[in-house]
Amino acid sequence: MYTFLAFGAGLAFLLGLADLLSFYGKKPKKERDVSSNSEAKSVPSKREGLTISILFFSVSLVQMHLYLELSEQLREFPWFAEIHIPVLFLIGPLTYLYFQRLTGAKETKLSGFHFLPAVIAFLILLPFLLRSSESKLRFLKNEDPSDVYSWVLLALLVFATILNLVYPSALLQRVWRWRSNTDEENRKSFSPILWLFSGTLFVIVLFVIAQIFFMPLFLVAASGLTLLVSVIFLIGAYDPGLMDSFQKSSREARYKESRIAGLDVEALLLRLDDLMREKKLYLDEDLTLGNLSKELELSTHQLSEILNSRLQKGFREYLADFRLEEAARILREEPQRSVLSAAYGAGFKSKSAFHKLFQEKYGASPTSFRSSQKN
Structure with missing residues (x-):
């Protein structure tokens, strides 16, 4: 030994x-x-x-x-x-x-x-x-x-x-x-x-x-x-x-890491959440990473890195989550509106993209989701 x-x-x-x-x-x-x-x-x-x-x-x-x-x-x-x-x-x-x-x-x-x-x-x-x-x-x-x-x-x-x-x-x-x-x-x-x-x-x-x-x-x-x-x-x-x-x-x-060093990331995340939930910026179908970065007074690289490192999401995925939640709310609470109206009203530009993402998130088509909510 x-x-x-x-x-x-x-x-x-x-x-x-x-x-x-x-x-x-x-x-x-x-x-x-x-x-x-x-x-x-x-x-x-x-x-x-x-x-x-x-x-x-x-x-x-x-x-x-x-x-x-x-x-x-x-x-x-x-x-x-x-x-x-x-x-x-x-x-x-x-x-x-x-x-x-x-x-x-x-x-x-x-x-x-x-x-x-x-x-x-x-x-x-x-x-x-x-x-x-x-x-x-x-x-x-x-x-x-x-x-x-x-x-x-x-x-x-x-x-x-x-x-x-x-x-x-x-x-x-x-x-x-x-x-x-x-x-x-x-x-x-x-x-x-x-x-x-x-x-x-x-x-x-x-x-x-x-x-x-x-x-x-x-x-x-x-x-x-x-x-x-x-x-x-x-x-x-x-x-x-x-x-x-x-x-x-x-x-x-x-x-x-160095791109977001010195930033109060927690405060920025709270501010970002406020912009989405209070001002509902995601409803703007033309919202871009650059536009959102300007609202937060950040560079696009900094915002992208914060989303990736802290939320494990890209910008499109982050935006889609809010839009899908809004579309689901419309389907539940506004039965008079069509599925297409719900998609456009939530900020989606493409009907096919909306259907695909909705199916992935909720495991059902928008129509089936609405029917299940009625039951």
Whole structure:
């Protein structure tokens, strides 16, 4: 079982090395070939390549420390003791920043603050890391229970593990939101990433439980980490274009979100509902997305995105719902009017379109619907 942990450390190291060679062993490429009419393929920048390489190297170092510690071989390499703790603080921020760049987020001056906990942890641990191998060996043998680093190391480990829980949680929530607001055809590109983040969260929760409540669970959690690394390797080998697909879909989703950023969407939805129910704008058969956008003082792109992301409807579908409700009301309450009059009175231009949409919504033709209401 311990060998499996060493395998995970080695595999993570090889993944980091492969990414490093892939991105730094080739000539620089443009991220997108905008002059070509063919479908552009996203090429990660060298900065992205370095980020993901350091991430895998960090995972490798942490996993190797777990292997040596759990297999009780760490005493043979006392210089290596606890060196993984500052590195542990890097995993969450590196994952987050790589994800941000991958999905097209603008880098801000605050990006560097994500690494502040790692720097602080390193400074706190520096006196311990500078100890002699003999001193570290005595610490590993717990010969001096009063050593201040006994509780300092535990506190740092717990804090680092919990911090690493925050990043994938935030990313999982974001990817889920993007997937929910994406059309059915492109949703599948988000699924592998969702499963990966879900698995990451599960493994980190195991580490938290092991660290605070039940130490024997550490071996299971560490094995789960190896499984995650193996899954990443297998996904990359099975579908090399997966990240390109995710990058394209996620950047589209981020762009759509940015178009309505800063707007009070809830207030706009209430205003829109008032325009429809009070002013009955849908009765205007010539109502367009542009006209409705002007009423709300929005661009057509913003209104379209609000309808798609919040109501999961396009403009025509949204408009048709109100018109169908009005037509159904006329058929129920105004028996003297014909079906055609009800259709035109509700804002429909086409009789055939009205019949088709009415049948889909109410499961009956307008005539049958009226008859059933009488009964």
